[in-house]
Amino acid sequence: MSVQPITEAVMDALHALNNTHAEALSLTTPAGFRARIDAAYFSGHIQGRGFMIAYDHRAKITGENYDYLASAFDSFVYVDRIAVDARAQGMGYGRELYEALFRRARQDGHKRCLCEINVDPPNPSSVAFHKSLGFHPIFKSRELSNGKTVQYFEMPL
Template structure:
């Protein structure tokens, strides 16, 4: 089983490469921007030798993403998954599920009641839609961003026990 671990400074180049291989789904980053995001993160974990990673912020991050700001305008407290990616050769091994479960635990420990994210609807990302639905995320809104170049669905998952 691939271990989950914190990201070290020596792994930033590998994170950047994996991110930018999937820039259509995630958004392209340069090294300085990645370093800033890592410094603002509520939670960042990698699987294996950067076979996958997840980067999340809470409501207090210094982050200017229109998607993050959409949540900050509507929710007083949350954990926002900014990006999660699994290398193509490492898919179908449960890494994304493990990264999310690890995040859910950390968010609960910190007293958060919900985890939020967005998924592209145009261009569509049906694999991400199905994955997030299976984890219990539900749609809470949508928006057109970047001058209409992209449309997203906003999703949330409660961390509270079911009544």
């Protein structure tokens, strides 16, 4: 299994996968999804069944979580979203996507990878998965303007 660039051939399938996981991620339009990929430091997919989009501290984006982390850290890689089709969960797709990101980030001299995970509504499987990769919680949990509460996590690189 290898991580591939996100191309037009898989764009619709990955956008649908994103929106299937909208509670944990956020709903996007096709144009919004494409714009996220265009602005990404790292984006990739595995067989159209799992994808990741990540930014670094130089991204030309704005968003409640990204802005919050950018105010706290000068340099970072931030995982905006990762999703794996339910039928492919437990098969190593998420881990392989993260390993590809970590390899690139380390090569480029980044020292930390950041993400946020919903705690309300709860997402205990994501917390367990991220902890198994070496992520640890940072900051206090934070309520967002959309009513969700998130916990931020860091993985030292």
